Amino acid sequence: xxxxxxxxxxxxxxxxxxxxxxxxxxxxxxxxxxxxxxxxxxxxxxxxxxxxxxxxxxxxxxxxxxxxxxxxxxxxxxxxxxxxxxxxxxxxxxxxxxxxxxxxxxxxxxxxxxxxxxxxxxxxxxxxxxxxxxxxxxxxxxxxxxxxxxxxxxxxxxxxxxxxxxxxxxxxxxxxxxxxxxxxxxxxxxxxxxxxxxxxxxxxxxxxxxxxxxxxxxxxxxxxxxxxxxxxxxxxxxxxxxxxxxxxxxxxxxxxxxxxxxxxxxxxxxxxxxxxxxxxxxxxxxxxxxxxxxxxxxxxxxxxxxxxxxxxxxxxxxxxxxxxxxxxxxxxxxxxxxxxxxxxxxxxxxxxxxxxxxxxxxxxxxxxxxxxxxxxxxxxxxxxxxxxxxxxxxxxxxxxxxxxxxxxxxxxxxxxxxxxxxxxxxxxxxxxxxxxxxxxxxxxxxxxxxxxxxxxxxxxxxxxxxxxxxxxxxxxxxxxxxxxxxxxxxxxxxxxxxxxxxxxxxxxxxxxxxxxxxxxxxxxxxxxxxxxxxxxxxxxxxxxxxxxxxxxxxxxxxxxxxxxxxxxxxxxxxxxxxxxxxxxxxxxxxxxxxxx
Amino acid sequence: xxxxxxxxxxxxxxxxxxxxxxxxxxxxxxxxxxxxxxxxxxxxxxxxxxxxxxxxxxxxxxxxxxxxxxxxxxxxxxxxxxxxxxxxxxxxxxxxxxxxxxxxxxxxxxxxxxxxxxxxxxxxxxxxxxxxxxxxxxxxxxxxxxxxxxxxxxxxxxxxxxxxxxxxxxxxxxxxxxxxxxxxxxxxxxxxxxxxxxxxxxxxxxxxxxxxxxx
Amino acid sequence: xxxxxxxxxxxxxxxxxxxxxxxxxxxxxxxxxxxxxxxxxxxxxxxxxxxxxxxxxxxxxxxxxxxxxxxxxxxxxxxx
Amino acid sequence: xxxxxxxxxxxxxxxxxxxxxxxxxxxxxxxxxxxxxxxxxxxxxxxxxxxxxxxxxxxxxxxxxxxxxxxxxxxxxxxx
Ligand SMILES: Nc1ncnc2c1ncn2[C@@H]1O[C@H](COP(=O)(O)OP(=O)(O)O)[C@@H](O)[C@H]1O
Numbered sequence: 001x002x003x004x005x006x007x008x009x010x011x012x013x014x015x016x017x018x019x020x021x022x023x024x025x026x027x028x029x030x031x032x033x034x035x036x037x038x039x040x041x042x043x044x045x046x047x048x049x050x051x052x053x054x055x056x057x058x059x060x061x062x063x064x065x066x067x068x069x070x071x072x073x074x075x076x077x078x079x080x081x082x083x084x085x086x087x088x089x090x091x092x093x094x095x096x097x098x099x100x101x102x103x104x105x106x107x108x109x110x111x112x113x114x115x116x117x118x119x120x121x122x123x124x125x126x127x128x129x130x131x132x133x134x135x136x137x138x139x140x141x142x143x144x145x146x147x148x149x150x151x152x153x154x155x156x157x158x159x160x161x162x163x164x165x166x167x168x169x170x171x172x173x174x175x176x177x178x179x180x181x182x183x184x185x186x187x188x189x190x191x192x193x194x195x196x197x198x199x200x201x202x203x204x205x206x207x208x209x210x211x212x213x214x215x216x217x218x219x220x221x222x223x224x225x226x227x228x229x230x231x232x233x234x235x236x237x238x239x240x241x242x243x244x245x246x247x248x249x250x251x252x253x254x255x256x257x258x259x260x261x262x263x264x265x266x267x268x269x270x271x272x273x274x275x276x277x278x279x280x281x282x283x284x285x286x287x288x289x290x291x292x293x294x295x296x297x298x299x300x301x302x303x304x305x306x307x308x309x310x311x312x313x314x315x316x317x318x319x320x321x322x323x324x325x326x327x328x329x330x331x332x333x334x335x336x337x338x339x340x341x342x343x344x345x346x347x348x349x350x351x352x353x354x355x356x357x358x359x360x361x362x363x364x365x366x367x368x369x370x371x372x373x374x375x376x377x378x379x380x381x382x383x384x385x386x387x388x389x390x391x392x393x394x395x396x397x398x399x400x401x402x403x404x405x406x407x408x409x410x411x412x413x414x415x416x417x418x419x420x421x422x423x424x425x426x427x428x429x430x431x432x433x434x435x436x437x438x439x440x441x442x443x444x445x446x447x448x449x450x451x452x453x454x455x456x457x458x459x460x461x462x463x464x465x466x467x468x469x470x471x472x473x474x475x476x477x478x479x480x481x482x483x484x485x486x487x488x489x490x491x492x493x494x495x496x497x498x499x500x501x502x503x504x505x506x507x508x509x510x511x512x513x514x515x516x517x518x519x520x521x522x523x524x525x526x527x528x529x530x531x532x533x534x535x536x537x538x539x540x541x542x543x544x545x546x547x548x549x550x551x552x553x554x555x556x557x558x559x560x561x562x563x564x565x566x567x568x569x570x571x572x573x574x575x576x577x578x579x580x581x582x583x584x585x586x587x588x589x590x591x592x593x594x595x596x
Numbered sequence: 597x598x599x600x601x602x603x604x605x606x607x608x609x610x611x612x613x614x615x616x617x618x619x620x621x622x623x624x625x626x627x628x629x630x631x632x633x634x635x636x637x638x639x640x641x642x643x644x645x646x647x648x649x650x651x652x653x654x655x656x657x658x659x660x661x662x663x664x665x666x667x668x669x670x671x672x673x674x675x676x677x678x679x680x681x682x683x684x685x686x687x688x689x690x691x692x693x694x695x696x697x698x699x700x701x702x703x704x705x706x707x708x709x710x711x712x713x714x715x716x717x718x719x720x721x722x723x724x725x726x727x728x729x730x731x732x733x734x735x736x737x738x739x740x741x742x743x744x745x746x747x748x749x750x751x752x753x754x755x756x757x758x759x760x761x762x763x764x765x766x767x768x769x770x771x772x773x774x775x776x777x778x779x780x781x782x783x784x785x786x787x788x789x790x791x792x793x794x795x796x797x798x799x800x801x802x803x804x805x806x807x808x809x810x811x
Numbered sequence: 812x813x814x815x816x817x818x819x820x821x822x823x824x825x826x827x828x829x830x831x832x833x834x835x836x837x838x839x840x841x842x843x844x845x846x847x848x849x850x851x852x853x854x855x856x857x858x859x860x861x862x863x864x865x866x867x868x869x870x871x872x873x874x875x876x877x878x879x880x881x882x883x884x885x886x887x888x889x890x891x
Numbered sequence: 892x893x894x895x896x897x898x899x900x901x902x903x904x905x906x907x908x909x910x911x912x913x914x915x916x917x918x919x920x921x922x923x924x925x926x927x928x929x930x931x932x933x934x935x936x937x938x939x940x941x942x943x944x945x946x947x948x949x950x951x952x953x954x955x956x957x958x959x960x961x962x963x964x965x966x967x968x969x970x971x
Contacts, residue, residue, distance in 0.1 A: 111955050114956070160703070160704075163704050167706075167735070170644060223903055223904075225903075225905065249956050251900075251907075253648070253907040254648065255650065258605070258608065324905075346605070435707055437704075438706050440706065440733055440735070440783075442611065442612065443611070443612045443785075443786065443789075443793075577791065647911050647915070648907060648908075650907060650912070651851075651870070651911065651912055651915075651929065655873070656911060656912075656915045659915065688873065694875070697820075697876060698828070700827045701827070740825075762825070762827075813926075839946075844938070845936045846935060847933065847935040849931060849932070850934070851929065851932060852931060853929050854899070854927070855924050855927040856924065856925045857924050858923025865921075870919060
């Protein structure tokens with residue numbers, strides 16, 4: 001094992017260097033900027049790993065941040081807007097509903113069961129990191145045509161994974177959508193949305209504060225999950241045997257998460273925490289530096305204190321590990337014992353691993369020795385932002401996508417056409433899928449899948465006269481491909497119409513922008529237009545965007561996916577007894593057609 | 597009248613069971629590490645995924661301190677109702693005959709099913725009639741009943757066409773020989789109010805439970 | 812000492828996992844496979860091998876529906 | 892020929908089942924057990940043992956997260 005370098009000193013082990021930085025996804029210009037952040041020296045292993053993650057598209061939103069700033073994020077109902085772990089809207093009586101959608105497209109393409117399962121686990125942690133109890137999950141899935149064996153396999157395993165996680169943790173999965181279209185054949189989309197309920201005054205933010213306060217890591221131990229990309233750092237010793245030790249697949253453990261959830265909520269209700277944050281993509285690196293950045297403080301974090309699943313992990317591996325089911329909190333020093341006692345009660349590991357400092361620097365130590373030292377602001381705020389170079393594809397330039405599959409040989413009688421439509425993959429009943437989800441746990445589901453256009457959830461915790469919320473998730477890649485602006489507007493309107501059908505007024509919107517490579521001018525144009533449509537539609541509906549996620553570079557061997565914004569909405573209805581439903585209820589009722 | 601509802605790590609239908617119990621009695625939470633039954637008159641072992649259902653559903657939970665007390669309580673004739681994971685735990689603990697195996701379809705299924713009452717000679721079904729059909733949701737991956745059980749111990753069967761898990765002789769719920777311990781795979785606590793339940797048919801089992809508990 | 816416990820569904824009890832594998836194999840082009848059964852395997856270090864039998868009966872297997880078989884893999888504790 | 896395939900979580904991959912069993916054993920009075928891992932076992936008759944390797948890769952195991960090991964149990968087909 002190599003000795004830990006003293007950052008900046010002359011006897012450091014050679015810095016990994018620019019070629020490794022490029023292999024990790026930084027550009028040469030970005031590498032120069034990283035050196036500037038470090039006062040002119042090159043980053044060591046730990047620092048390079050951390051910068052390359054935090055300056056990645058995924059964490060820094062380098063190509064989308066400027067666009068996202070144009071979205072409407074304010075309104076009377078907004079309790080928490082974008083920037084926190086999830087957004088939240090006021091549902092009256094001092095209560096708020098937190099919600100967010102997130103993608104797990106790539107992990108699901110690699111290992112659909114675990115990829116989809118950990119996608120659900122991740123979005124649930126975002127919700128309870130705010131102090132909200134998760135009350136529902138929805139999923140939005142896209143695969144290639146079901147004639148492909150691979151698409152059927154991905155569908156089958158992704159649905160099983162979502163069910164496994166949601167069912168085991170006791171959060172109902174109440175709605176979603178599944179679409180089969182060729183552009184998703186080699187790049188499936190697995191987006192999951194979660195909702196949670198909290199008393200507004202009990203919600204907590206993620207900003208670390210209070211010099212001398214203690215950083216406690218709790219939940220699962222840290223292993224080599226998800227280190228895949230960063231493993232080029234260790235390539236000096238990397239032979240085939242080591243490679244197999246660095247599985248890139250993260251395995252979810254919903255049982256651990258259910259304990260983590262109860263433990264987190266009890267820590268908050270006991271008033272023991274200053275801040276709370278989940279560990280998601282980029283693990284400790286992103287959780288800790290974002291907490292520090294939001295609180296405008298520094299952190300000292302000792303990786304030697306982190307409980308490990310494998311003893312011989314390098315500091316950089318500990319910092320970038322994406323092991324699931326972990327949370328990071330900040331508490332006052334005299335509360336540490338009480339925090340650890342609650343962890344013990346819920347049978348989760350809890351360990352003090354660092355403290356808040358006034359230095360504004362993120363110092364990584366191992367057993368007291370400094371192995372990385374970076375400015376927090378540089379890590380979190382200084383990643384370069386790029387302007388898109390949008391260009392509308394020229395008319396007549398040929399289709400960017402394979403022609404959609406036509407329904408073969410439609411019969412010419414109405415009955416036959418109806419049967420053909422109902423048995424086509426994109427219209428057929430989803431019952432075999434949603435029956436794999438527990439849609440009723442928590443005793444609040446007023447409208448289950450198939451009973452209405454939106455799921456309806458009764459907020460029974462709110463006591464007498466408790467209202468219900470309605471929620472729906474929708475996307476329509478093909479229409480957005482045909483016209484990114486109007487396609488996205490239609491997408492938002494569909495979601496709102498689903499809420500209207502059960503009698504709910506929209507309060508807020510979340511979204512996941514699944515697009516191809518934004519460095520391509522036509523994709524940049526699709527993205528720009530879609531975001532413009534999203535903003536306009538949400539403004540028109542008074543349903544501001546309170547959170548969301550961006551997933552770019554969705555291109556497979558078969559080309560780019562359709563531009564696929566996925567929109568999730570939450571609305572409120574005062575009287576759950578009056579929630580609308582699908583289906584003609586009684587003989588003799590009149591049938592009316594409304595709309596245009 | 598107090599009905600205790602047990603919570604293990606990983607239990608997830610405990611809050612629902614407390615809501616149901618609260619409609620007929622005072623619901624008292626019982627914690628798995630705590631052998632004290634807090635003076636309850638009846639016990640519900642609810643559904644969910646105790647200990648993640650790792651190894652075998654119910655296998656680990658049955659060794660908790662609270663289960664030692666539950667076993668003693670049951671042997672003394674106290675009414676105990678195991679729902680879904682709770683049924684699996686009671687079988688593993690030897691309080692009920694048989695075992696639950698993976699559904700023949702190997703998948704988790706969440707579905708409203710019809711159950712036919714086979715006997716009213718148990719407290720749990722004492723308010724029902726023989727042949728009565730109860731509409732109650734079921735949701736599980738491991739619910740295929742298998743075991744040697746006397747016909748009079750079969751309390752509920754799936755109605756024709758509703759046995760999705762492959763249970764032997766359509767068995768959905770059984771009692772012990774003494775008649776005071778019942779287990780069933782479907783979830784009566786998710787059928788106690790029409791707003792969220794689709795039906796309120798499940799309430800009968802909880803009401804029945806309180807009748808003996810008084811005695 | 813490291814031990815391995817093999818746990819199988821008892822003969823005569825439907826093993827839907829085994830059936831599913833048996834059905835899937837020909838579809839993948841593997842002919843001639845049959846009598847497929849899927850069970851569990853638990854591997855563990857133990858200080859006292861004489862406890863294994865009881866561990867199996869009480870926790871690792873459910874004797875009503877499963878058979879088990881204990882194999883010793885090594886006398887020295889295995890590495891993590 | 893009858894074969895047995897042992898399938899375990901790859902080293903370094905989280906094995907929540909193993910962890911759960913390891914935590915449960917001391918509570919049952921079994922001290923000194925450790926390094927517990929839970930895997931699967933598939934037993935089957937095959938006509939052509941050379942196919943086993945590919946069967947494992949394509950169906951029986953998930954090579955991304957699982958290792959497998961093939962053992963021949965007997966050369967004659969086993970009884971049901
Ligand atoms: N992936 C999914 N997860 C959960 N529920 C789903 C999923 N796909 C579809 N559903 C549910 O199935 C029902 C019918 O779905 P769909 O055919 O897409 O109808 P709609 O046009 O109303 O969206 C809805 O209740 C929907 O929420």
